[in-house]
Amino acid sequence: MLELLLKKPFEMELREAKSLPGPVGDEVKIKLIYGGICGTDLSVYKGGLAYATYPVRPGHELLGTIIEAGEEARYQPGTRVVVLPNTFCGTCVKCQAGKTNICLNKKSLGINMDGGFSEEFVISSRFVLPVPDDLPDEKAVLIEPFAVVVHALKKVEIQKGTSVAVIGCGNEGKLAILLAQYLGAEVTAIDIQPRKLEKVKELGPHIRTALPKEVRGETFDVVIEAAGTNSSIEDGIKLVTSGGAMVMIGITQESSLPVAHVVRSEITLYGSIIYQFPDDYLQTIEYLRNKAFHVEPVVSKIMPVAAYKQAYENAFSGDYGKIILDFRGESIK
Incomplete structure (x- = not known):
């Protein structure tokens, strides 16, 4: 299995990693389709976030398909899903008040726990959401970053x-x-x-x-x-x-x-910080499904993961919009 690994700031490689064990309990194994590069990824790459840990697998704007499911998983293999990259415990005072976005025990994929820039990864099915069939991959990969804005503008x-x-x-x-x-x-x-x-x-x-x-x-x-x-x-x-x-x-x-x-x-x-899950994700999906809402120009390039160095350089340059990494099989060869 190929994955990106950020060993330390400014030192990243695409490497062959051990195959993952099958999911257990409520976990699902996801085969990644697309992963978006965002400003947070760039900050972690440069060592600009004090709470980031290394080595870490980057990536939190993630779209993929479930290929295996644990016995208690909420969704079955074949389901296309988007990932919630910020975990919440569900039991702290903030979660109990419905403010899961500021959970006291929050962890963040690609920052202080391994993210999803790999061919496959395993995550609790609590933190994924199915994507409607009528929403193309190129728009669906924007659900996570767009949910940040949807949450903010609700205020x-x-x-x-x-x-x-x-x-x-x-x-x-x-x-x-x-x-x-x-x-x-x-x-x-x-x-x-x-x-x-x-x-x-x-x-x-x-x-x-x-x-x-x-x-x-x-x-x-x-x-x-x-x-x-x-x-x-x-x-x-x-x-x-x-x-x-x-x-x-x-x-x-x-x-x-x-x-x-x-x-x-x-x-x-x-x-305003991140979003409420699943409400803001669901609202975001409805915006993106509307054919009158044209978000496509936000994406500048979709590049194979093998070209990750150039992709990160493009993202750092500021001369492009969203850069997407393609993790489908043919893009890795």
Whole structure:
């Protein structure tokens, strides 16, 4: 069985690993179809996450087919599934309150436990969800990253005519742009890199793009912060209209907040981390199944796993959208 292994930061290899034992209990064995590379994978590769452990098999945006099932598994062989890469215990106070996304005992695939960038992997069937037959692989692989945005945008009211600014036009930012527009918003995409704004234009018409200096003095009903930098948070708050809200998806360690401005303008700040499972996954699937929702431009390349070095280089460059690794048999040879 071939797998990717990140031995330590900046040192990754595609290697032959031992065959996995069969699943037991509620476990399923999954044959991977596609795996998406995201910003978290890049941070782990560079050693940028303090809670990451090494060596680790990367990968958490995972789509595959069940090929074996334990006697207590929820789904049977032949079922195409998407994976929930963040475990939850179900018993801590956060889980009992329905907030499984902030479980006190959460573990994350590809970060502090082995991920799924391998031909096959085994996981509890609690953490997989069937994919409808009418959802193609190329859209289904986006369920996990898109669920992050679906969860975040539930925190605010977006409808026809709502003015929305999305700061940061990486893949999560692009997904936020598409969803906000789909919900009826008038969207302005903001980034410091002109080449990323050019990529946004490929998402479709009626999306305004702007450098930060070009929106200075403007305000918006909702601001989605997806860049994860000190300046983007500080500047983003100034873009929120009185009584408006900002949702923070991007992560930075700390930032200086203009507290007086927030208080006097009665601005609401929301932090948002991952998603509720299965509700946000199910909602995400329904969006993706809608033929009027065109998410395909978010994916730039689907590359064989054997070309993982080039795939990671492309992802690091910032010149592409989502990079997908293809783990099907013919892509490995």
